[in-house]
Each structure stands twice: as structure tokens, then as C-alpha cells.
Amino acid sequence: xxxxxxxxxxxxxxxxxxxxxxxxxxxxxxxxxxxxxxxxxxxxxxxxxxxxxxxxxxxxxxxxxxxxxxxxxxxxxxxxxxxxxxxxxxxxxxxxxxxxxxxxxxxxxxxxxxxxxxxxxxxxxxxxxxxxxxxxxxxxxxxxxxxxxxxxxxxxxxxxxxxxxxxxxxxxxxxxxxxxxxxxxxxxxxxxxxxxxxxxxxxxxxxxxxxxxxxxxxxxxxxxxxxxxxxxxxxxxxxxxxxxxxxxxxxxxxxxxxxxxxxxxxxxxxxxxxxxxxxxxxxxxxxxxxxxxxxxxxxxxxxxxxxxxxxxxxxxxxxxxxxxxxxxxxxxxxxxxxxxxxxxxxxxxxxxxxxxxxxxxxxxxxxxxxxxxxxxxxxxxxxxxxxxxxxxxxxxxx
Amino acid sequence: xxxxxxxxxxxxxxxxxxxxxxxxxxxxxxxxxxxxxxxxxxxxxxxxxxxxxxxxxxxxxxxxxxxxxxxxxxxxxxxxxxxxxxxxxxxxxxxxxxxxxxxxxxxxxxxxxxxxxxxxxxxxxxxxxxxxxxxxxxxxxxxxxxxxxxxxxxxxxxxxxxxxxxxxxxxxxxxxxxxxxxxxxxxxxxxxxxxxxxxxxxxxxxxxxxxxxxxxxxxxxxxxxxxxxxxxxxxxxxxxxxxxxxxxxxxxxxxxxxxxxxxxxxxxxxxxxxxxxxxxxxxxxxxxxxxxxxxxxxxxxxxxxxxxxxxxxxxxxxxxxxxxxxxxxxxxxxxxxxxxxxxxxxxxxxxxxxxxxxxxxxxxxxxxxxxxxxxxxxxx
Amino acid sequence: xxxxxxxxxxxxxxxxxxxxxxxxxxxxxxxxxxxxxxxxxxxxxxxxxxxxxxxxxxxxxxxxxxxxxxxxxxxxxxxxxxxxxxxxxxxxxxxxxxxxxxxxxxxxxxxxxxxxxxxxxxxxxxxxxxxxxxxxxxxxxxxxxxxxxxxxxxxxxxxxxxxx
Numbered sequence: 001x002x003x004x005x006x007x008x009x010x011x012x013x014x015x016x017x018x019x020x021x022x023x024x025x026x027x028x029x030x031x032x033x034x035x036x037x038x039x040x041x042x043x044x045x046x047x048x049x050x051x052x053x054x055x056x057x058x059x060x061x062x063x064x065x066x067x068x069x070x071x072x073x074x075x076x077x078x079x080x081x082x083x084x085x086x087x088x089x090x091x092x093x094x095x096x097x098x099x100x101x102x103x104x105x106x107x108x109x110x111x112x113x114x115x116x117x118x119x120x121x122x123x124x125x126x127x128x129x130x131x132x133x134x135x136x137x138x139x140x141x142x143x144x145x146x147x148x149x150x151x152x153x154x155x156x157x158x159x160x161x162x163x164x165x166x167x168x169x170x171x172x173x174x175x176x177x178x179x180x181x182x183x184x185x186x187x188x189x190x191x192x193x194x195x196x197x198x199x200x201x202x203x204x205x206x207x208x209x210x211x212x213x214x215x216x217x218x219x220x221x222x223x224x225x226x227x228x229x230x231x232x233x234x235x236x237x238x239x240x241x242x243x244x245x246x247x248x249x250x251x252x253x254x255x256x257x258x259x260x261x262x263x264x265x266x267x268x269x270x271x272x273x274x275x276x277x278x279x280x281x282x283x284x285x286x287x288x289x290x291x292x293x294x295x296x297x298x299x300x301x302x303x304x305x306x307x308x309x310x311x312x313x314x315x316x317x318x319x320x321x322x323x324x325x326x327x328x329x330x331x332x333x334x335x336x337x338x339x340x341x342x343x344x345x346x347x348x349x350x351x352x353x354x355x356x357x358x359x360x361x362x363x364x365x366x367x368x369x370x371x372x373x374x375x376x377x378x379x380x381x382x383x384x385x386x387x388x389x390x391x392x393x394x395x396x397x398x
Numbered sequence: 399x400x401x402x403x404x405x406x407x408x409x410x411x412x413x414x415x416x417x418x419x420x421x422x423x424x425x426x427x428x429x430x431x432x433x434x435x436x437x438x439x440x441x442x443x444x445x446x447x448x449x450x451x452x453x454x455x456x457x458x459x460x461x462x463x464x465x466x467x468x469x470x471x472x473x474x475x476x477x478x479x480x481x482x483x484x485x486x487x488x489x490x491x492x493x494x495x496x497x498x499x500x501x502x503x504x505x506x507x508x509x510x511x512x513x514x515x516x517x518x519x520x521x522x523x524x525x526x527x528x529x530x531x532x533x534x535x536x537x538x539x540x541x542x543x544x545x546x547x548x549x550x551x552x553x554x555x556x557x558x559x560x561x562x563x564x565x566x567x568x569x570x571x572x573x574x575x576x577x578x579x580x581x582x583x584x585x586x587x588x589x590x591x592x593x594x595x596x597x598x599x600x601x602x603x604x605x606x607x608x609x610x611x612x613x614x615x616x617x618x619x620x621x622x623x624x625x626x627x628x629x630x631x632x633x634x635x636x637x638x639x640x641x642x643x644x645x646x647x648x649x650x651x652x653x654x655x656x657x658x659x660x661x662x663x664x665x666x667x668x669x670x671x672x673x674x675x676x677x678x679x680x681x682x683x684x685x686x687x688x689x690x691x692x693x694x695x696x697x698x699x700x701x702x703x704x705x706x707x708x709x710x711x712x713x714x715x716x717x718x719x720x721x722x723x724x725x726x727x728x729x730x731x732x733x734x735x736x737x738x739x740x741x742x743x744x745x746x747x748x749x750x751x752x753x754x755x756x757x758x759x760x761x762x763x764x765x766x767x768x769x770x771x772x773x774x775x776x777x778x
Numbered sequence: 779x780x781x782x783x784x785x786x787x788x789x790x791x792x793x794x795x796x797x798x799x800x801x802x803x804x805x806x807x808x809x810x811x812x813x814x815x816x817x818x819x820x821x822x823x824x825x826x827x828x829x830x831x832x833x834x835x836x837x838x839x840x841x842x843x844x845x846x847x848x849x850x851x852x853x854x855x856x857x858x859x860x861x862x863x864x865x866x867x868x869x870x871x872x873x874x875x876x877x878x879x880x881x882x883x884x885x886x887x888x889x890x891x892x893x894x895x896x897x898x899x900x901x902x903x904x905x906x907x908x909x910x911x912x913x914x915x916x917x918x919x920x921x922x923x924x925x926x927x928x929x930x931x932x933x934x935x936x937x938x939x940x941x942x
Contacts, residue, residue, distance in 0.1 A: 058536035096811060128830050128905055135834045138842030142814055145849050149807055154417050157853065158439070158759070164846050171843070188905055230530060231602055239425040239528045240760045320596070322603045323530025325760045326439055384595070438854075 030123050034112050043263040044074030050262070050315045057319040077255075084251035089152065092248060096150035101249070101256035103143030108260040110136035111267045116190045118280050118299035129190035130178055133271060134171065137226065140260065141167040144235065144245050147257070151248035159244025162326055163235035167226050169333045174222035176341040177215040180348045181205050181275045184212070194279030206276040207366040208359070211347035216276045218341050220310065223268040225329070228261065230318040234326050269310035270303070277306050414442060417759075421450050425528045425763045428773025432750070436759060444754035444762055446747045451777040459726075459737030464490050464564060464704040467734065471724075472558035474739055475775040477520055480506075480513035481717035482724075482739075483562035488643065489713040489726040490564045494706035501694040502566025503645045508579070508687045509552060509561055509571075510715075511680040515586070516545040517718035518673045518680075525670060525767040526597050529606050534597040541589055544582055551575050564704060566697030576688050583681050590677050598674060607670060608661025611753040611765040618664065621749040624742040625720020626676065627769055630656040630669030637716035649686050651679045666768035673770070705732055719743050719770055743775040785826060793819040801871075806852050810845060817841045831905045 048063060048071055055062025064070040088094055114129040116122045126132050141164050148160015182188055184205055185196040197204050205212050225232035236244035246257050273279055280299035282288065288295040324332065354362070415438075420431035429450040435443040455474055459467050471486045472479035484506055491498060498506075523538025546556040553561035553569055561568050597603055613623065618631035628635055636653045638646040654675035656668030708730040714723035720742030727736040746769040754762055796819060799812035817840045824833030912920050 054532070058533045059540055060536060093805075093807070096807065126830055128834050131838065132830070132834050135838035135842060138838055138846075139818075141846050142811075142841065142849070145846060145853070146811065149849070149853050154415060161850065161853065164850050168843060168846055233530065234760075237530065237760070239530065240763050242423060319533050321531065322526065322597070322600060322606065323760075324602050325606060325758060327758065328605060 027123075031113075034123060035109065039109060039112055039263055040259075041074075042266055043259050044078065045071065046262040046265060046311060047077070047258065048073045049312075050318075053312065053315045054319050057316070081252050081255040086251045086253065087248075089248050091152045093150040093152065096146045097248075098253070100143045100147035100150060101253040103146060104140050104260045105143075105256045107136055107138075107140035107143060108264045108267060110139075111264075114190050115267065115270045116194060116274060116279060117303055118296050119191075121296060121300060122191065125189055125191045127192075128188045130182065130188050130193065130271070130275070133267070134175055134178065137264075137267070138167070138171060140264075147249070148245040151245070153248050155242045155247045156245050159235045159237075159241045159247070162241075163228060163245060165326075166228070166232065166235065166329060169330060170222045170225040170232075170337075173218050173333065173337040173341040174226060176338075176345050177219035177222065178271075178275060180212055180215045180345050183345075183348060183352065184208060190274050190279075194274055194281060197278040197281060199278060199281035199283045201278070201370070202363045202367040203281075204276060204278040207363050207370055209348060209351040209354075209362050210366065211344040211351060212276065213366055213370070215341065215344045215348070216272065218337055218344065219275065220268070220272055220313075222333075222337060222341075223272070224314060224317070225333070227264045227268055227314075229265070229314055231321040231324050232329060233318075233323060234329060237323055239323075265311045265314050266307060268314070269307035272310050273303060273306040279303060279306075419444075419762070420447075426766065426773070427524065427771060430766075430771070430773045430776070432762070434754075434759070434762065439758045439760070441754050441757055441759060441762055444751055446750050448744075448747060448773075448776050451773045453774075453778065455778045456737050456739055459734050461733065463732050464706070464734060465702075467737070468563060469558070469560040472560055473774065474778055475717065475719065475722075475741065475743075475772055476557060477772055478513055478517040478718045478722075479558045480510045480561060481715055481722055483559065484510060484644075485713055485715045485717075485722055485724045486726070486737075487562050487564045488715070489711055489724045490704070490706060492711045492713060493709055493726065493728045494564075494704065496565050496700055497698050499566045499695050499698050500645075500692050501570070502696045502698070504687050504691045505552075505567040505571050505696055506562055507644055507646070507649070508684055508691075509549070509559070509567070511683045511687070512545055512548060512552075512579070513559075514680045514718050515677060515684075516542045516549075518677050519545070521718070521767075521770040522593070522597075522670060522673055522677075525764075525770075526603070528763045528767040529603060531597055531600070531603065534593060537589070537593065537596070541586060544586075548575070548579055548582060551578065563697060563700075565700040566695070568697070570696040571691070576691065579684065580688055583685055587678065587681055590674065590681075594674065598671070604660055604667065606760075606764060607667035607768070608665060610661070610666045610761050611757060611768065612662045613664040613669075613749065613753065615664070617749065617752070621752070622745040623720070623749065624745065625716065625718065626672040627669055627720060627742070627746055629654065630672045630768075631664035632656050632658070632668075637714055637721055641714065643713075643715060645687075645690075648690070649683050651683050651686075654679065666764050669768045669770075703732060705730060714740075717742065719746075719772060719775060739778050741775045741778065743769075743771040743773075746771050747776055786823070789819055789823055789826070793823070807849065810848050810852055813848075814841050814845045817845065829904070831908050 051073070052062040052064075052070065054060075062070070063073040066072040066076045088097055111133045113123045114126050114132050116125070144163045144167075145160045148156045148158075148163070151157075181193060185193040187193060187196070193205075201207060206216050207213065224230075228235050234240075234244075236246060238244075241247070246254055249257065280303040282295070282298045282302050288298065351359070351362075414435045417434045417436060418431060419434050420426040421429045426432070431447040431450065433443075433445045433447060434441055453473065455470055458470050462470065468483055468486060471482035474482040490496070519538040519542045523535040523542075526532075526534035526538070549559060550556050552571055552575060553559045553567075555561070613621075613627070613631045615631050615633055617623075618628050618633060623631065632655055634653055634655050637643070638651075639653055652675075654672050656664055656672055658664065658668060660667050660671075706728045708728055710725070710727040712723055712725045714721050716722075721740070722742065723740040725736075725738040725740070726734055729735040750765060750769070753765055757765065793816055796812045796816040800809050800816060803809040803812060817836060821833040821836035821841065824830070824836060
């Protein structure tokens with residue numbers, strides 16, 4: 001981004017303007033474009049897709065009225081929520097109550113700055129990219145605590161407390177799993193990490209060694225917990241805490257929290273893709289040689305699909321699993337995930353001393369194992385689907 | 399709790415938080431309220447506050463005729479309307495000495511057991527939802543919807559049936575309805591297995607249930623728990639078997655009891671598991687009834703001006719929420735002199751305070767769900 | 779004055795305002811929130827100084843973790859009945875503030891220090907530089923700090939584990 005602006009400045013595009021102003025305007029423009037053209041529709045469509053996927057798994061129909069297959073449902077919901085009255089309870093702490101959704105929103109939105117959508121499609125390739133993501137997403141918890149406290153409602157407070165404890169705890173296994181990859185890549189930059197991998201699955205860090213393979217699942221689980229997703233959705237646990245920290249919110253402020261939740265799903269997928277799944281790497285085909293545009297599109301599509309796969313998995317998990325209890329959540333983190341993640345970290349470090357040939361063999365073996373696991377998984381899914389026998393659905397005859 | 403001890407230890411002033419769970423809370427299964435005192439998330443006291451759904455059904459019984467009261471009994475427990483119908487009709491028949499036709503008895507059992515399926519489906523489905531599993535809930539309601547369709551076919555109503563009348567049943571079950579019911583059972587039995595794969599076998603679900611809110615045998619008897627809650631504590635007591643009524647003595651079925659094979663005997667999982675197995679047993683009963691269904695009239699001749707002899711009686715049946723009893727006094731007039739209903743949920747409420755000491759807020763929801771309390775049945 | 783300086787002064791002004799807010803705010807939660815804002819602004823200052831590593835760590839550790847624990851404790855104890863601030867405490871506070879300001883005097887009067895607020899060495903506070911100085915020049919204090927933290931963690935566990 002900065003390089004591109006530099007290029008324009010050198011070309012004399014902004015003659016007479018101070019460089020900083022150009023940067024500032026460029027950044028604002030980039031933020032605006034990312035927000036309005038990518039993040040908002042993405043979070044919206046994710047919300048629609050989640051409802052549809054969920055409905056499908058529950059043998060319901062789901063929203064299908066607004067637009068083809070109901071795909072514009074998110075727009076309708078957004079407009080509805082914009083038009084709703086913005087209720088602030090009298091007993092609430094008004095300033096903090098109004099501010100909280102924006103902090104949550106900002107925390108997740110800032111993460112999009114360093115997400116590498118393609119080889120050149122990145123707002124800013126910070127040399128500490130992955131650390132930056134961990135930092136800004138940890139700001140979300142401040143907003144949630146604020147919302148929980150400012151609502152002056154006991155359910156909200158309990159939800160805020162649960163959320164704070166949960167996010168702070170699960171940052172550790174997530175961070176250590178990330179550290180594993182940072183060790184392997186030798187850089188914190190998102191692009192650097194992707195460039196350390198190849199397009200082929202056996203070049204991904206996922207299959208680098210058994211420890212990174214385990215680390216991927218540790219990261220994904222911890223990220224789900226950080227994103228307050230089922231089975232770790234205890235901060236808003238609607239059957240226990242009514243709606244947790246969002247109990248008192250309505251209208252657009254309410255929407256902001258869920259905007260952040262759905263957008264955050266994509267961030268989880270994108271980080272997992274960057275760290276473990278080779279990011280935007282595409283096979284070096286001949287057609288990409290002469291057309292950088294085509295290459296950029298291919299990279300974007302690759303990255304998007306890889307990331308979105310994990311969004312889908314998160315939806316799937318949400319439709320399948322019940323919710324854990326708050327103490328079980330904590331013991332899962334501190335008794336199992338934190339020690340496991342440290343073991344994986346040490347294992348990865350030890351593995352870095354293995355000679356290159358050995359590493360290649362391990363990658364191939366791990367890839368084979370991954371394929372085997374995938375096949376077993378799909379056989380299992382197929383078994384479940386056959387057992388479910390949709391044709392047996394009893395046809396209502398009235 | 400050990401509030402003062404904590405104060406002395408840490409020097410911090412800690413105070414219990416009083417939370418009002420309900421009457422409008424997603425997991426209280428109706429309009430029901432608990433005043434919960436918690437220390438953080440740990441409950442020190444949960445006092446049930448009932449009465450939000452009182453509709454004076456018992457008093458109405460003194461003002462309407464014997465026939466006219468049957469639809470009101472539907473409303474005692476809207477999830478299991480058939481059983482209240484049946485128990486009131488049994489009471490009236492006992493007072494008046496009215497015989498019930500044999501076909502009528504079988505129709506009653508078929509309808510009741512289908513209703514038990516519907517009620518237990520709601521119970522286990524919402525239980526799953528209380529714990530955060532949404533899909534099993536929708537699947538359970540999908541199956542219940544089919545049962546509602548069948549009920550509509552049998553008696554024209556989907557929820558409050560008014561099907562069982564004094565002397566038999568209101569409408570005969572048609573042969574094509576019988577085939578439809580057995581088709582549904584063929585479909586439903588595998589669904590129970592699917593439900594078990596989806597929810598019962600889930601590790602998180604088991605962890606949430608096992609060992610939570612353990613009811614000992616003594617407590618179950620002392621607090622007068624009935625139905626699946628009692629059987630979950632390991633006591634084999636079922637009105638259908640122990641105080642036989644209707645045609646149940648002729649039918650073969652098992653009485654599932656809690657075994658404590660996952661957590662402790664009498665925990666939430668045992669109560670849940672008893673309900674799941676009762677689903678299968680009810681399917682068995684309905685199948686047998688469909689096979690044995692005799693020819694003949696569905697209802698015996700009963701005078702329109704029904705006037706049982708003066709006297710009193712107490713009749714009980716095994717409803718989905720346990721022993722449901724009607725105590726009816728007749729003074730020989732067209733109207734009952736006094737009607738008193740005894741329901742399972744009401745006694746189940748009394749044990750909540752005892753069980754909730756020291757458990758977490760999330761477990762209170764599990765506890766309420768596992769006892770399967772139903773607000774209209776508590777208040778009547 | 780160039781654009782970067784304008785940016786610096788805006789940030790510095792906001793930082794001072796939020797720091798004053800921390801001190802003069804009566805509501806403890808508001809005060810903590812202002813502290814979060816102040817820490818965040820400091821992090822942005824680090825970013826403008828080409829020290830993204832330090833800035834991000836500032837957010838991650840202070841704004842994201844430590845302040846959350848602060849808020850956690852504040853909300854758990856819920857200090858609604860705040861006692862009146864006594865004049866004595868004002869005196870102590872002012873004295874401590876003056877001492878801290880005095881500590882700044884040598885820095886401000888030091889002729890070698892860069893006058894320009896935004897000029898900083900390239901890679902100052904980058905991951906490599908930070909790691910190098912942590913693991914060479916400051917390895918002893920670094921290890922001592924980590925042992926201190928470990929002791930704190932063990933102590934907290936022991937305190938929390940105590941059977942009732």
C-alpha cells in the first residue's frame with residue numbers, strides 16, 4: 001500500500017501535497033474500501049449463510065425471501081436495525097454503553113489491515129503482522145467488558161466477566177500456536193509467513209511436522225473460543241444469560257456486536273489460512289505469467305475459499321455441539337490446551353534441527369496422514385448422512 | 399455460603415448477587431421465576447417462585463358439568479393434555495360406574511402414548527437447547543409436528559385434544575390413521591437412534607449432565623418426585639405397572655430406570671436417559687395396541703345429563719411428568735363438588751432449592767430442564 | 779511544522795487529556811477506560827516512531843490484558859461507595875507527580891537527545907532490534923523479570939488453591 005502510494009507520488013500524482021497527508025488520505029480511502037466493499041458484505045453474507053446452513057442442518061428452510069435464495073437478507077436486517085429506536089436504559093452508564101459496540105467493532109476491523117488477500121492485495125504488510133492481529137483482537141474484550149458493565153444488568157455483567165476470562169485465557173494457546181509458525185517462518189509478517197510455504201499442500205506448515213498439525217487444531221479451537229463461538233459461546237449463552245453482554249442493546253448497536261462476531265469468523269479463517277494453509281499460494285501455471293491481473297484474482301479466490309472453508313466449519317460446529325460450562329471451559333484451556341500447545345511448540349523447535357531431507361519426508365508422511373484423516377472423516381459423514389435417511393422424513397399429509 | 403469466612407480470609411467485602419431468573423427467561427420453560435442468590439457463578443440459593451400461570455382450573459371444575467369440564471383439563475398440562483383428559487374421565491367413570499368400551503380403552507392408550515412421545519420430545523429437545531445444542535431441538539420438534547398431524551387426524555386438535563370422554567373416546571381411530579401411525583413409528587424409531595448419535599453421545603453433553611444435581615433415592619421419595627424423575631433416581635415405580643389401569647396389564651413394556659452408568663445414580667443424565675428410553679417403550683406400546691385394537695364401539699352409552707353417585711375418589715395415571723392424580727368429590731349433582739389436581743411438576747419444583755446449592759448458574763438450567771418442569775402444570 | 783509533527787501534537791494532546799481524565803475521574807471504571815485509551819495512544823505514538831513492535835506489545839500486554847484484569851477486579855468488587863478523597867492523598871499524589879516530573883528534567887535538558895519528536899533510528903523497536911537488546915545487553919534483567927513473574931503466578935495459584 002505504502003509502496004504503491006510512493007510510486008504514485010514519484011509519478012507526480014499528488015504534486016504539492018505533503019507526503020503524510022497523502023498517506024493519511026490513502027489509508028482512510030483504503031480503510032473505507034475494505035470496510036464498505038469487503039467487510040460489511042462479508043459479515044452480512046456470512047450471517048445469511050450461517051442462517052441458511054444452520055437451517056439446512058436442522059431441516060428448516062431459513063431466510064429465503066429477500067433476493068434470490070434470501071441472499072439480501074442481511075441488507076434488510078441492517079436497514080431494519082438502523083431504523084429501530086436506539087434504546088439506552090436509564091440506569092446504564094450512557095457514555096460507556098454507547099461507546100462499547102464501536103470498540104468491539106474497531107477491534108475486529110483493525111485486523112483486516114494485515115490480512116493478505118493476495119500477493120499484493122494487503123493494506124499494510126507490517127513486519128509484525130501476526131502479533132498485530134493478536135493485539136487488536138485482544139481489544140475486543142475491553143469493549144465486551146465495557147458493554148457488560150455499562151448495561152447495569154446482572155446478566156450483562158456475568159456475560160462480560162465470562163467473556164473477559166475466556167478471551168484472556170484462550171489467547172495463550174492461540175498465541176503459542178501462532179508462535180510455532182513464527183519459529184518456522186522466521187518472520188512475523190503475514191506475507192513472509194505465506195511466502196515460507198508453497199502452493200502444494202505438502203509445503204504447507206500444517207503438514208510440516210506432527211506438532212504443527214496438532215497446533216492447527218489448537219489454534220482453531222482457541223480462536224473459536226476467542227470469537228465467542230459455540231461450543232464456547234458462554235458469554236452470550238442465550239439459554240443461561242438471556243443474551244449475556246448484549247442483553248440491553250438494541251438496534252444498530254446490537255448489530256455492531258454481531259457484525260463483529262460474523263466478521264471475526266472470517267478473520268479466524270484468514271489467520272488459519274495464512275499460518276497453516278499456504279495463504280494465497282497458487283500453482284505456478286503458464287497463464288499467470290503474463291497477466292498479473294489473473295494471478296491476483298486467482299490468489300484472492302484461493303485465499304478466500306480457504307478462509308471461508310473454516311467459516312463454514314465454524315457454522316457446522318455451531319449447529320452440532322452443545323455449550324460447555326464456564327469452569328469446564330477454563331479447565332479445558334489451562335489443563336489441556338496450554339500444556340499441549342507448549343508441547344507442540346517445543347516439538348516444533350526440536351523438529352527444526354531435523355535435516356531438510358528428513359523434513360521433506362515428514363511433510364509427505366503428514367500429508368498422507370492428513371488425506372487419510374480427511375477420507376475417514378468424509379466416510380463418517382457419509383455414514384451419518386445415510387443413517388439420517390432424508391427420504392424417510394415423514395411427509396405431512398394434511 | 400461461607401461468606402463471612404471468605405471475608406475474613408481475604409479482607410475483601412464480598413456479597414452475594416441476587417438474580418431474578420425469569421419470569422421471562424429463555425430457559426424456565428414457561429412463566430416461572432427463581433430468585434437466585436449467587437456468589438459469582440456459584441448458586442447459594444434458588445427459591446422457586448410459582449403462580450404466574452394460575453388459571454384456577456380446579457375452581458372452574460365446580461362450575462361446569464362433568465362433560466363440560468373435560469376440555470378444561472386439557473389446559474392443566476398443555477404438553478400432555480391427553481393424560482389429564484384420561485384421568486378426569488377415569489375419575490368420573492369410577493364414581494358413576496360407567497363402563498369403558500374395550501376399543502375405547504385401546505384408543506385411549508394409543509392417543510396417550512403418542513402424546514407421551516410428543517411431550518418427551520419437547521422435553522429432551524428443549525433440554526438440548528438449554529445446553530446450547532440447537533439442532534436436536536429442531537429435530538425433536540420436527541418429529542413432534544408429525545405427531546401433532548396424527549393427533550389432528552385422530553381427534554381434530556393438535557394440542558388441546560378433548561379426545562377422551564367419559565365412557566370412551568370422542569372419535570374412533572380410523573384404519574387408515576392406524577396405518578399412518580405405524581408408518582410413523584417405523585420412521586421414528588431410527589430417529590431416536592439418530593438423536594442419540596447427535597446429542598446423547600456427545601462428550602460435551604455428557605460432561606454437562608453427568609453427576610449434576612444428583613437426587614438420591616431417599617430424597618426422591620421424601621420430596622415426592624414422580625415419573626421419570628423418580629425412575630431416574632433408580633426407583634422402579636410406574637403407575638402403569640404398579641397401580642394398573644386401562645389395558646396396560648395386557649401390554650408388554652419395560653420400565654426404564656436410571657442406572658448411573660455415566661455419572662452418579664440419579665443425576666441429570668439418568669433422568670434424561672429415562673426419557674429417551676421411554677420414547678422407545680412408548681413406540682412399543684403403540685405398536686402392540688395397533689395390533690390388538692379390537693372391533694366395537696369407541697364409546698359406551700353415557701347419559702347427557704351425567705350425574706354420578708355422591709362420593710369421592712382419587713385416580714392417578716402415569717403422565718409424562720409423572721403421577722398425575724385427580725381427586726374428585728361428587729355430591730350427586732350435574733357438577734363436580736370439588737376437583738383437585740395433583741401434578742408431577744409441582745413436587746419437582748420443591749427439590750430445586752435443595753439441589754441447587756453449590757452448583758453453577760449454568761447447571762441450574764440443566765437442573766430445571768432435567769426435572770422437566772412445565773409451568774402450567776405447576777400452577778394449574 | 780510538517781504533517782508528522784501535527785500528528786504528534788494531536789496524539790500527545792489527546793494522551794495528556796486522557797491521562798488527566800484517569801486522575802480526575804471519580805468513577806473508577808471511567809478512569810480505567812481512560813487509562814486504556816491513554817495506553818492505546820501511547821502505542822500509536824510508538825507506531826509513529828517506527829517502533830511497531832513496541833507499540834503492538836503495548837496494546838497486547840497493557841491495553842488488552844492488564845487493563846482487562848484491572849477492569850475485572852473493579853467490576854467484581856464493584857466499589858460503588860467510594861470514600862471521599864482526603865487532602866493528605868492529594869498531597870502525596872502531587873508529591874509523587876513532582877518527583878516523576880523531576881526525573882524527566884535530565885532528559886529534557888540533555889543536549890544529545892533528539893529535539894525533533896518524530897525522528898528516530900530506523901528499525902528502532904523492530905522485532906530484531908528488540909530481541910537483540912533483550913537477549914544480549916539486558917538478558918539478566920529480562921530473566922529476573924521472568925522469574926519474578928513466575929513467582930507471582932505460583933503465588934497466585936497457591937493463594938487461589940487454598941482449601942476453604
